[in-house]
Amino acid sequence: MNMDPESRLRRAFEAAMKQVGGDDAIGMDPAVRPAGKPEFGDFQCNGALGLAKRLSRPPREVAQALIDAVDLTDLCEPPDIAGPGFINLRLSPQALAGAIEAMDTPDLGVTPDDDPGVVVIDLCGVNVAKQMHVGHLRSTIIGDALARILERIGHDVHRENHLGDWGLPIAMVLHQLRSDGVDLNALDLPTLDEAYRSAQAIARPDHAGLDAARARHSGPHRIAELEAQNEGAMAARGAAAETLVNLQAGDESLRADWQKLIDVTMDAVQDASDRLGVTLGPEHNCGESTYRTELQGVIDHLQACSMAREDQGALVVDFPDRERPLLVRKSDGGFLYATTDLAAIRRRTQVTDAIECIYVVDARQKDHFRDVFDAADQAGWCTNAGGHTVQLRHAAFGSVLGPDKRPLKTRAGTNATLASLLDEAIDRGTTEVRRRSESEASPTHGLSDEALNQIGRAVGIGAVKYADLSGDAVKDYVFDMDRMVAFEGDTGPYLQYAHARMCSILRRAEDDGCGADLRLDEPQERQLALGLLKWDATVHAAAGNLQPHRIAGYLREIAEAFSAFYQACPVMQAGSDDRKRSRLRLCDLTRRVLADGLNLLGVEAPERM
RNA sequence: GCAGGUGUAGCUCAAUUGGAUAGAGCAUCGGUCUACGAAACCGAAGGUUGCAGGUUCGAGUCCUGCCACCUGCGCCA
Numbered sequence: 001m002n003m004d005p006e007s008r009l010r011r012a013f014e015a016a017m018k019q020v021g022g023d024d025a026i027g028m029d030p031a032v033r034p035a036g037k038p039e040f041g042d043f044q045c046n047g048a049l050g051l052a053k054r055l056s057r058p059p060r061e062v063a064q065a066l067i068d069a070v071d072l073t074d075l076c077e078p079p080d081i082a083g084p085g086f087i088n089l090r091l092s093p094q095a096l097a098g099a100i101e102a103m104d105t106p107d108l109g110v111t112p113d114d115d116p117g118v119v120v121i122d123l124c125g126v127n128v129a130k131q132m133h134v135g136h137l138r139s140t141i142i143g144d145a146l147a148r149i150l151e152r153i154g155h156d157v158h159r160e161n162h163l164g165d166w167g168l169p170i171a172m173v174l175h176q177l178r179s180d181g182v183d184l185n186a187l188d189l190p191t192l193d194e195a196y197r198s199a200q201a202i203a204r205p206d207h208a209g210l211d212a213a214r215a216r217h218s219g220p221h222r223i224a225e226l227e228a229q230n231e232g233a234m235a236a237r238g239a240a241a242e243t244l245v246n247l248q249a250g251d252e253s254l255r256a257d258w259q260k261l262i263d264v265t266m267d268a269v270q271d272a273s274d275r276l277g278v279t280l281g282p283e284h285n286c287g288e289s290t291y292r293t294e295l296q297g298v299i300d301h302l303q304a305c306s307m308a309r310e311d312q313g314a315l316v317v318d319f320p321d322r323e324r325p326l327l328v329r330k331s332d333g334g335f336l337y338a339t340t341d342l343a344a345i346r347r348r349t350q351v352t353d354a355i356e357c358i359y360v361v362d363a364r365q366k367d368h369f370r371d372v373f374d375a376a377d378q379a380g381w382c383t384n385a386g387g388h389t390v391q392l393r394h395a396a397f398g399s400v401l402g403p404d405k406r407p408l409k410t411r412a413g414t415n416a417t418l419a420s421l422l423d424e425a426i427d428r429g430t431t432e433v434r435r436r437s438e439s440e441a442s443p444t445h446g447l448s449d450e451a452l453n454q455i456g457r458a459v460g461i462g463a464v465k466y467a468d469l470s471g472d473a474v475k476d477y478v479f480d481m482d483r484m485v486a487f488e489g490d491t492g493p494y495l496q497y498a499h500a501r502m503c504s505i506l507r508r509a510e511d512d513g514c515g516a517d518l519r520l521d522e523p524q525e526r527q528l529a530l531g532l533l534k535w536d537a538t539v540h541a542a543a544g545n546l547q548p549h550r551i552a553g554y555l556r557e558i559a560e561a562f563s564a565f566y567q568a569c570p571v572m573q574a575g576s577d578d579r580k581r582s583r584l585r586l587c588d589l590t591r592r593v594l595a596d597g598l599n600l601l602g603v604e605a606p607e608r609m
Numbered sequence: 610g611c612a613g614g615u616g617u618a619g620c621u622c623a624a625u626u627g628g629a630u631a632g633a634g635c636a637u638c639g640g641u642c643u644a645c646g647a648a649a650c651c652g653a654a655g656g657u658u659g660c661a662g663g664u665u666c667g668a669g670u671c672c673u674g675c676c677a678c679c680u681g682c683g684c685c686a
Contacts, residue, residue, distance in 0.1 A: 033625065046628060049666065059666065083629050084666060127686075164686060200685090288686085314684050323611080323682095330684040337686045366613070367681055398615095399680090436648080443646060459648090471622055474614085476679080478621065487648050489634040490622080497648045505645050534625085541625075553623065556633080563649060572645045587645095609648080 004109065004533060005091055005099050006032060006043060008075060013045050013087075016070035020062065024054045032089075034534060038523065041079075041088035042096075042530055048085040059085030091530075097518040100529050104589050108596055109536045112154035113543070117355035117388065119155045120348045121147050124273075124280060125361060127164035128265045128287075129173045131193040132272055132418035134400040134408050134479065135362060141468050141602065142397055143360035144278040145548040148600045153543055158352065159280060161269075162344065163287035165262055167337070171244035172199040172236070174258060179239075184260045189268050192261060202236045248292070262287075268419070275422050276461060278602055291343040295335045298343045302328060307378050317375045326371040338372055345376040345392065349384045356391045358546065363396035363474055370394075395546045398476035408479050421481075422461070428485040429460020433609060443504060443608045458604035459493050460485065466492030469601050470552040490556060492603050495594065498559035502591035503607040505571050506584070513584025524565040525583075528590060531561045535593050539600070548601060555597040562590050 002008075013030035021028070030047035048063035055062060063085040072079070077090045091099075103109030123143025126136055147157045164170075173192070176199040177184065182191065247254045266285070273280040299315065302308040308315050313331030328339050348354045359369060373392040376382060382390045402408040408416045433456040437444040444452065463484040470490065471477055487493040506512055520529050534554065542550040571587060574580040598605045 031628080033628090036625095036629065040629075044628090049628080053666075086629065167686065169686065311683080316683070325683070327683045332684075334684080336684070340686090363614080364680055365686095368686095370613095405678095432648085441646080467621095475622090476615085480621075483621070483635070486635080489648090491634085491648085493648055494634090497646080501646055501649085508645065537625085545626090549623085550625085553625095553633095556623095560633090564651095566645080567641095567650050570644055608646090 002111065003099075003102060004536065005075065005095060006034070006533070006537070009043055009045065009072075009089060012070050012072060012075070013047055013066065016066045017047055017051055019069045020065045021051050021055060025051060028054070034530070035088065038527060040082065040086070041090040042526075043089040043091070045079075045087040045089065046085075048081075048087060052085060063087050093520060096520055096526065096529055099533055100518055100520070100586075100589065103532065103535070104585070108589075108593055109533075110152060110539050110596075111536055113540075115355070116154040117156065118158060118353055119150050119356040119358065120158045120160055120352065120354045121150075121358045121360065122160050122162050122344070123147070123360040124161040124269070125164070126161065126265065126269050127196075128170055128262050129192045129196040130164075130265070131189060132269060134416055134418060134421065136272075137276075137418050137421070137464075138397045138400060138468060138473070139360045139362070140273070140276065140278055140280065141465050142395065142473050142548060143358075144276075144280065144602050145469055145551075145600065146358060146360065146395060146543075146546055147279065148602060149539065149543050149548065149551065152539060152596075152600055155356075158348075158354070159284045160286040160344075161280060161284045163262075163266075163285060163289075165287035166289040166292060166340075168240060168244055169196070169200065170258065170261065171247055172240040173261065174247065174254065175199070175236075175240045175243040176202075177261075178243075178257065184257050187260060187264050189264055192264055199236075199240070272418050272422065275426070275457070276465070276602075277604060286344075288337075288340050291340050291347070294343040294347065295339050298339055298346060299329055299335075301346075301379060302342075302375075305379055307375070317371075317378070319371070319374055324367075324371070326375055328375075338368070338375075341368075341372045342376060342379070342381075345372070346379075346381050349376075349381045349390045351385070353384050353386050353388075354390060355384060355388050356393065358393050358395050360395045360397065363398050366394060366396055393546060395473065397473040400479045401476055403478065403480055405478065421464070424481060425460035425464045425485065426457050427460070428481075429458070429463065429487075430456025432456070432485070432487060433459055443500075447608070455606050455609050458606050459487065459496065459609060462492035462496055462598075462603040463487065464492075465601065465603050466495070466552065469548045470556075472547065472549055493609070495555050495559050495598060495603070496605060496609055498562050499591060499594050499598065499605045500607060500609045501566065502562070502587050502594070505587050506591065507607075508572060509580075509584050511581070511584065512588040513581040513586070514588065516581035516585045517578065518585060519579060519582045520586075522565075522569050524561070524568045525586065528558075528561040528565045528586060531558050532589060532593055535597075542600075551597050551600055555594060555601075558590065558594055558597075562594075 010030055010032040013032055017025040017028055017030055028050055030045055032043060032045045035041045035044045048066050049059050052059035052062040060081055063081045067079050067087060075095045077092055079087050079089050082088050121143050124136060124140045126132055147159055151157045173196050176195050247258060307317050309318060314327055315329035316325035316327050318325050326338055327336055329335055345357060348357050376392060384390050400408045430453055433452055436442050437447060437452055467484045484491060520526050538550055538554040542548055569583060571583040574583050595605045
């Protein structure tokens with residue numbers, strides 16, 4: 001049973017509502033939550049308003065009845081009624097101090113999930129032969145954060161990088177490189193990337209797309225674009241298709257070359273992962289190619305379930321609530337990415353026994369995942385091998401836009417590469433850290449080049465990651481390097497700075513106040529303490545809703561509360577030893593919560609910066 | 610055409626899932642470094658939450674209808 005004040009208040013008011021409302025109160029939420037403003041106390045109970053409705057009694061009268069009935073012994077000061085019937089609650093000093101002491105443990109009061117299990121997170125999703133761009137940045141950063149958050153509450157997280165390493169696009173590049181006579185042993189990523197582009201441009205006919213575009217009255221620009229693509233594409237496509245057939249048939253020479261493309265691509269991915277500080281390595285690679293032997297089995301199963309229907313030579317799955325069917329096999333017998341995604345779900349739920357599969361993929365694929373998830377459900381794969389219900393969830397994220405609100409481009413007009421972005425972030429972070437370290441008063445003064453570079457990287461990368469994680473992931477976001485690396489205001493470095501200041505105080509102190517009696521007399525001390533108490537609920541809310549930005553918002557709140565405390569309450573010269581040790585303990589706990597949260601976001605927390 | 614999404618301060622974003630006077634940051638203006646790090650703090654100004662209705666004690670949040678923009682729509686992934 002949760003012993004934090006909010007849970008205790010909820011239970012107390014639940015009981016009071018039952019007493020006041022009788023059967024009418026069954027199933028009603030006491031609506032206990034942190035107070036909206038400090039003037040309203042520490043917590044508020046809004047349940048009287050709903051209960052008054054059911055009882056047809058004046059809300060304030062019901063609120064009074066609840067106050068008369070509720071048992072808040074050892075928990076609260078006498079509550080009062082405000083506005084239409086809100087009950088404002090203020091914790092007793094003992095209860096607040098007791099609650100803080102209770103969370104002063106290694107796990108910081110964060111409770112494990114009620115139903116822990118294997119959670120597969122599909123993240124990063126690079127395509128072989130294609131340079132990583134900002135879209136992969138989002139998938140990787142958000143996916144890594146979600147993985148850390150879910151691990152934090154006890155899940156067994158399996159990260160999977162579902163590489164685009166199979167299918168026609170790869171065959172096209174392969175064919176092009178081979179026919180151009182490129183030395184694959186000396187292949188580098190820019191060459192590969194360029195080959196991918198030109199292969200795409202040459203070999204993409206789209207008659208069906210063109211017909212569809214005409215049928216639905218798409219704009220002339222779109223139609224012209226499609227017509228241009230159709231020019232002379234068939235020949236190249238035919239050759240690529242032949243390459244694909246040979247590759248899939250196991251042609252040794254082709255397979256060797258194919259592997260070289262993967263190696264070159266993955267070296268760059270590893271480099272980006274390392275610089276970003278995300279937990280992602282070769283052991284998480286799980287490419288589309290690994291499903292190739294399972295695709296036919298998926299089709300067989302769909303047919304055995306009578307889910308699949310032939311239509312114009314292709315195999316499709318229908319849904320009761322929408323027109324659009326899901327295509328699972330082409331008329332030429334080939335499989336599609338929906339087939340691969342279904343195979344992945346089947347393996348993850350039926351072999352790996354996942355209770356949850358999370359897809360950290362661009363929001364534009366929403367319809368696709370809806371179809372695939374529904375098809376998987378129909379196929380019976382939403383119950384895992386252990387009989388546990390499986391949740392399939394698309395953690396969709398929006399596009400990264402430039403300051404012009406268009407998809408982010410470099411000055412040259414090409415897609416911004418991830419590598420160039422990281423270069424710049426690290427460069428600017430390092431420059432700033434070095435600049436500040438020149439001042440003799442700076443705690444970083446005199447540190448080695450290596451140490452300063454390390455911190456500079458943490459600051460630059462932290463800024464980029466925080467910017468990505470601090471807003472609701474599903475929305476598009478405007479990427480503005482200049483704003484991020486101002487390192488002021490609501491940024492990653494703001495949180496890192498607050499953390500470094502706490503470290504600084506703790507460094508100066510002879511002890512960390514561990515075990516000291518807490519005296520939370522000043523309003524800033526109370527506010528900080530009340531903030532710390534929300535940590536458990538915040539982690540669970542972020543995990544349950546797949547919203548890392550809740551963590552980010554919480555940490556900013558903590559950093560702000562700490563700054564206010566720092567301003568108002570001297571620690572080292574607190575007046576008495578008891579008070580000093582109490583404040584040190586509060587600093588220490590705050591530092592640990594902040595570090596814990598930054599770690600969940602994958603943002604480093606240097607001790608000096 | 611059909612489906613989905615978005616619309617909040619000049620700009621970039623929040624809002625504990627229906628709660629009190631819609632909050633931050635940037636930019637602007639003013640004040641704080643002989644107390645632990647000024648990457649900070651305090652204050653001012655900035656709003657008809659796209660528009661119009663509706664539901665109720667109470668709506669940025671829910672329902673309806675418009676407007677604007679974005680995205681997707683069978684043999685690419």
